[in-house]
Amino acid sequence: MSHVEDAITVRGLHKSYKNAVAVDGVDLDVHSGEVFALLGPNGAGKTTTVEILEGFRKRTSGEVQVLGVDPQHGDQAWRGRVGIVLQSTGEFDDLTVAEVVHHFAHYYVNADDPDSIIDKVGLAEKRKARTRVLSGGQKRRLDVALGIIGRPELLFLDEPTTGFDPEARREFWTLIRGLAAAGTTILLTTHYLEEAEALADRVGVLTGGKLIAVDTPARLGDRGTAAATVHWVGPDGPQSEETDTPTAVVTRLSAAFGGEVPELAITRPSLEDVYLRMIGNGA
C-alpha cells in the first residue's frame, strides 16, 4: 500500500448525464487528517461529486484517487478503509441498534468494538431498541455508528445533521471533532454554514458543477480582510459605519459619548454572507 499525502486527489473531474452537466472540471485535494466541508446550493453537484469519490457513480472523465485508489475500481480492502454516511437515513425496521452495529462490525477486518461505538454515538440507552422506533436524530447517529465501525481512515458525511435540533447538532459536532482529533480524514457536505465553520479546517464552494473557492472558513472570500461594520445607537437612532479601522472608530465614539457607547457592536461578514455573495444570491 503506497503512502499518500492527500486522502483525496481530484483532477479535471467531469460528470455529465444525458442532458446535463453535473460536475464540470473539479480539482480538489483533501489532505490526510483534515476536515473538509463541501458547500453549495442544491443541484450544485455536491452529492454527485461525493458519490463518485465513494465509488457509487462512474465519472465521465478526469482523475480521481481516494486513499491512493481509483474508487471506480475500489476493492473490498479499500472499502474497509472508507466509511460512508449516506444522505438518506438507514432503515433496519425490526432489528435492534445492537444487532445492526454488531452485524456490520463483521464486515470489517479491523472493526472497532461495537458496544463502545454505540456508547460513542450516544445510543447506549437505545441499545436494545428496535431501529424503527428511533427518532430522526438517533437514526442519524446509528448511520454514523455504521460509518465508523470499521475504523475508517476517511469518512464521508453527506448532510449529516439535516433535521437536527440545535442541541443534537452540537452533540453531533462534538462526536465529529473527536473523530477528527483521532486522525480520521472527513469530507463533509452540508447546507449549514455554521456547521462548516464549526467543524471544517477548509471549505470548498461548489456551484454549477464548478469549485469556485477553497479556503479556511475564516479567510473564504477575503472574509479575513473584509471591512468591519461598527453599530451603535446615537441621539438620532441606530447608526453604523463601515471601516477598515474599527478600533479607531470605537475610540472616537467613546470620546464623543464620554465613556460607554450605547449598544456598541462590531461585525464582520459572516461565512453565510460571503457564501451567498459567492453563489450569486448575495444582497
Place this chain on the structure above:
Amino acid sequence: MNTLTLGFLRGGLEIKQFLRSRESVVFTLAFPLLLLVIFGAIFNFDVEPGVPFRQYFAAGMIATGLLTTGFQSLAIQIPIEREKGILKRLRGTPMPRTAYFVGKVIMVIAIGAAETFVLLAAAALLYDLPLPSTAAKWFTFAWVAILGITACTLCGIAFSSLRAQRPGRGDPGGPGAAVHLRGVLPVHEHPGVDARHRVDLPAQVDVPGHAFGVPARLVRRPRGRRLLAARPDRAGPRRLDRGRPDPVPEHLPLDRSQLRLLKVAGRDRSPLPNDLQMAD
C-alpha cells in the same frame, strides 16, 4: 471473515428480521396454511379413485408455500431494500455481494423448511392425511421440494431486478404485480365458495370470517367472478370486472401493513445507483 461465513451471518439476520415482521409472517407463512385449512374443509371428494382432494391440495399448498417463500418474498423484499437504500448502504461496506445472496438463500431455505413442516403437520393432524410412507418417498419429496424452492428463489431474484431496469409508474410487470396478485386472490376465491358450499372447518381451528380482511358484503355475493385489483397507482384501486358498475366500496380489502407493502413495492425509484448492480 470469508464470504460464506458472512452469508450465514446475513442469513441469521434475515431470518430474525423475517420472523419479527408481521407482514412477512402473515403473508408468507400463514397464508398457505389458511388456504389449506379452509379449502381442505370445504372440498372433501376424491380427485381420482383413492386420491382424496385434501391429499392433492396439501401437496399443492406445500408447493405454494415454497413459491411464496422463494419467489414472492424475494421479489418483494429486494426491491423494498433497494428502495430504502439498504442495498446502497451494503455496497458501501466491504461485504462481498455474494454474501448478500447467500444470506437470502439461507433465509429462504429456513423459512421454506419451516413452512413445509407446518403444512405437513397441519395436513396430518387436522385432516389425517398420510405422510410419505417409505424412505424412497421421503427422498422424492425432499428433492422435489429443494428443486422447487431453488427455482423459485432464482426467479425471485431475477424478478426483483426487472423493476430497476424498467422504471415507470404503475408498471404492472414489476414486483408490485406480485403483491397485486395477493390482493386479488382471496376476494376472487371467497365469494363463490361461501355461497355454494357449506364451510365445515375442523373444530380445532377457528378462522374468523374476516381472516382475509374481506368485507362481509363481498363474501356473500352470489356470483364469484369479481376481481378487485390492488394497484399502487394514483388512480386508486381499479376493478377488473366485465364493465359492470359495482356497489362494492372502493376500499381495498387490505389492511394498513399490506397497503404499505403495495406502496413501497410500486413506487418509482431512481434507476441509479440505489441498486446492488450485479454486473459492474
